[in-house]
Every structure is written in structure tokens, then in C-alpha cells.
Amino acid sequence: MHELGNSVFSFTVGGLFRGYSSFEIHRDGDTYSYHHDKSLHANSEERQGILDKAQVDKLMAFLRDLGAHD
Numbered sequence: 001m002h003e004l005g006n007s008v009f010s011f012t013v014g015g016l017f018r019g020y021s022s023f024e025i026h027r028d029g030d031t032y033s034y035h036h037d038k039s040l041h042a043n044s045e046e047r048q049g050i051l052d053k054a055q056v057d058k059l060m061a062f063l064r065d066l067g068a069h070d
Contacts, residue, residue, distance in 0.1 A: 008032065008056060009063075025056060032056045 006026045014020035019040035026033050032051040038044070 009059065025051065025059075027056075 006028055007024060008027050009025040010023070012020060012022040019038075021036075021038045023034065023036045026035070030053070032053060032055075034047075034049055034051055036045075036047040038046070
């Protein structure tokens with residue numbers, strides 16, 4: 001897997017008329033942060049936070065084991 005800009009991982013499910021859920025991990029130097037955005041019509045939820053490198057490494061290893069590439 002490769003990084004585009006400072007985005008390490010991005011995933012979105014849904015869209016258009018049924019709402020969506022998106023999750024993205026960014027890297028800024030040695031700091032990893034995440035942004036989760038969820039929208040189901042009138043209800044919307046947004047979360048942000050910091051991840052440590054071990055958490056990101058574990059996710060990326062899991063995705064590689066699944067065969068997800070780039």
C-alpha cells in the first residue's frame with residue numbers, strides 16, 4: 001500500500017440517498033490522526049482523534065494480509 005500526500009488510509013461506504021460512513025487516517029510527521037464522518041439523512045456524527053504508530057501498523061498489516069493493495 002502507498003500513501004497519497006499525508007493520507008495513509010481512506011475508506012467510504014454508502015452515499016447518495018442512504019447516507020454514508022467514511023474513515024480516514026492522516027500522517028503528519030510522526031503523528032497519526034483519524035477522522036470518522038457518518039451521515040444518515042438528518043443525523044450526522046463526526047469523530048476525530050490521535051492514533052499511535054502501533055495501531056496504524058496493525059491495521060496496515062491486516063489489510064496486507066487480506067490482499068488489499070493500494
